[in-house]
Amino acid sequence: DIQMTQSPASLSASLEEIVTITCQASQDIGNWLAWYQQKPGKSPQLLIYGATSLADGVPSRFSGSRSGTQYSLKISRLQVEDIGIYYCQQASSAPFTFGSGTKLEIK
């Protein structure tokens, strides 16, 4: 199975701050990487797919990038509505494993 190592586990940041979350894949997954946001009490929602493509309706302050087998999600200007848990998931080969999640809070 492909392992996805996500960091940090939790993050507290100020409004308007830049936030970065990373996922390291245990092997090459190409661009088969998705990011999800789960707001408190809600189901997860797709944010980024193909490592860098923004899903429909997602604000442009969210962006994804890739460097080899390391993937990053960046929030350029943190807003109150961005609090929640963020997960990465590899969609390269089954089982399509998730990262352990990053809980994002406002400082």
Add this chain to the structure above:
Amino acid sequence: EVQLVESGGGLVQPGASLKLSCVASGFTFSDYWMSWVRQTPGKTMEWIGDIKYDGSYTNYAPSLKNRFTISRDNAKSTLYLQMSNVRSEDTATYYCTKDYPGPLDYWGQGVMVTVSS
């Protein structure tokens, strides 16, 4: 509007069986792979498996494939998850998801399953 509505969860005893359902609407169900994902109370997300649009092929997480079975009825736009010999570690919220394919672009509201005696 895409909607995925899960049902069938609840409190179940260890060793029992349970079948979850997910009724889909707002898209052509028979055109898409579908998946089940679960989230533990500690918020760990686990991919359970998926099923091809025509039901002819399934993938499973290796740790679950001997106890969980995914099926679908395209005439009813319904996805199923049959769980057998459930254990306490199966306690989780179970989500039905639509595959983009690859990423999961729509999720249901989730259904809770609690395994306890």
